[in-house]
Ligand SMILES: *[C@@H]1O[C@H](CO)[C@@H](O)[C@H](O)[C@H]1NC(C)=O
């Protein structure tokens with residue numbers, strides 16, 4: 368019996384691989400022929416080429432600031448490389464990765480920082496899951512803003528037009544290649560990519576059916592101004608006014624001592640940092656003791672690190688939420704010079720003056736930038752009615768230990784939508800769900816259960832309960848909305864070392880609390896309460 372079964376299986380395997388080879392040959396021919404079949408206005412096709420699964424694809428001309436110039440491709444794809452004119456003096460470079468094993472789904476991916484870089488790992492993530500996937504350079508190459516100078520068209524591309532254009536063109540390429548249009552369209556992005564996703568929900572609600580927008584750079588001009596306050600703060604503190612690295616673990620320990628238990632579990636992870644009101648003054652050295660403590664000047668600096676940005680009496684941007692590691696991160700990110708994005712944005716997009724010194728921004732300049740809103744970048748509309756009316760959905764997440772974009776700004780945005788649309792959370796839940804990911808840093812990393820499938824590197828599972836992208840697919844295609852998103856924490860944050868624990872993250876305004884019974888590592892011992 369066993370022998371017959373094995374022989375049968377072998378025959379099936381031969382048939383299957385012959386079938387795959389035939390499909391593969393057809394797919395390769397279709398890909399090679401695609402260039403001549405595409406007639407999309409204002410586009411220049413550079414190449415269409417078959418890329419076999421396992422290929423380490425090199426990007427020899429990509430800007431050095433964009434990270435590794437190669438990507439191992441996980442599945443057979445037809446790769447389309449092209450540029451699209453977005454105006455008479457701007458264009459976007461884009462790619463479409465069309466998998467042989469297409470699910471009928473379309474996916475656009477976002478960008479990061481002030482760039483400028485196609486996120487190839489996201490391209491691979493999407494295409495390996497069967498999405499026809501596109502990405503663009505957001506209108507300019509590389510991780511800087513020099514091309515914004517005297518060219519509002521490039522700023523517009525960065526704000527919204529590159530994503531919009533690449534999605535429209537990408538959908539057309541998808542239809543031309545597979546011979547039928549996509550069924551559902553999705554978007555995945557974090558940081559600047561999160562802002563791009565929100566921009567589409569606010570202003571171009573027809574483009575995507577389901578949007579996954581993480582750690583979004585909303586209220587862009589104010590975020591940029593807030594980022595610009597850390598360098599002068601560190602400079603003004605002086606060498607003895609900023610707590611030295613030796614005290615960072617002491618500060619973190621005291622912060623956790625004050626706030627970690629608020630959620631019912633002393634586990635190094637603060638579930639709802641909005642409930643934390645850290646007093647660094649608790650660490651001021653008592654007379655005659657200078658170990659494991661800080662000076663009053665340093666305590667003042669620590670307090671200032673977490674302060675919101677006000678200008679002319681108006682709250683421009685909320686402060687960092689309290690979490691371990693953030694004092695260190697601020698020092699490491701901002702201590703050597705004015706933050707690149709702040710510097711470049713003010714010089715090239717706000718003032719069109721390369722000589723402008725953005726080191727110390729005045730309240731007038733900060734308010735001016737917000738009101739100028741170059742390219743309509745702010746992405747701060749609370750009206751999602753067009754988006755919700757057409758049945759589109761958005762999943763927003765934000766790591767609660769974000770060192771680059773205050774997670775408090777996401778709470779603030781949710782509340783803005785709630786007020787603008789006059790809708791309580793139970794109604795917003797129909798189309799907008801916001802998950803606070805405890806213990807997650809900017810778009811990933813950190814001690815919490817941070818593997819939620821928002822990037823290829825942070826996939827613990829493809830189960831929609833544990834993967835934000837697949838949760839969105841299920842929400843759109845089966846009408847099942849995510850109640851929670853369960854993340855996985857790996858031992859020492861290293862996947863190869865195996866899973867440590869899982870935790871179900873609640874959607875705002877619910878917060879996660881540990882119940883009296885049960886191991887903190889057991890997701891069932893937590894519950895979401897209002
Ligand atoms: C092509 O680009 C020009 C601007 O360069 C624009 O006016 C025109 O509408 C574009 N055509 C299409 C079909 O998008």
Ligand SMILES: *[C@@H]1O[C@H](CO)[C@@H](O)[C@H](O)[C@H]1NC(C)=O
Pocket residue numbers: 442468470497
């Ligand atoms: C194609 O995708 C399906 C699920 O979408 C998967 O089960 C199957 O293994 C994939 N086949 C190949 C050849 O990748």
Ligand SMILES: *[C@@H]1O[C@H](CO)[C@@H](O)[C@H](O)[C@H]1NC(C)=O
Pocket residue numbers: 430508509510511512513
């Ligand atoms: C900005 O990026 C462009 C394109 O990658 C590059 O040519 C240029 O050298 C960069 N400029 C600065 C000041 O980094």
Ligand SMILES: *[C@@H]1O[C@H](CO)[C@@H](O)[C@H](O)[C@H]1NC(C)=O
Pocket residue numbers: 653656657658659660
């Ligand atoms: C000095 O301060 C540290 C930190 O508060 C504390 O652990 C230590 O016991 C103190 N020592 C004295 C002598 O007060």
Ligand SMILES: *[C@@H]1O[C@H](CO)[C@@H](O)[C@H](O)[C@H]1NC(C)=O
Pocket residue numbers: 724725726727
């Ligand atoms: C910019 O301003 C800062 C603070 O006022 C000053 O220290 C620095 O020298 C200025 N930089 C240039 C290039 O003028």
Ligand SMILES: *[C@@H]1O[C@H](CO)[C@@H](O)[C@H](O)[C@H]1NC(C)=O
Pocket residue numbers: 858859864
């Ligand atoms: C995890 O990291 C800690 C601290 O660096 C180390 O002591 C421990 O051995 C690591 N555990 C594993 C399984 O590698």
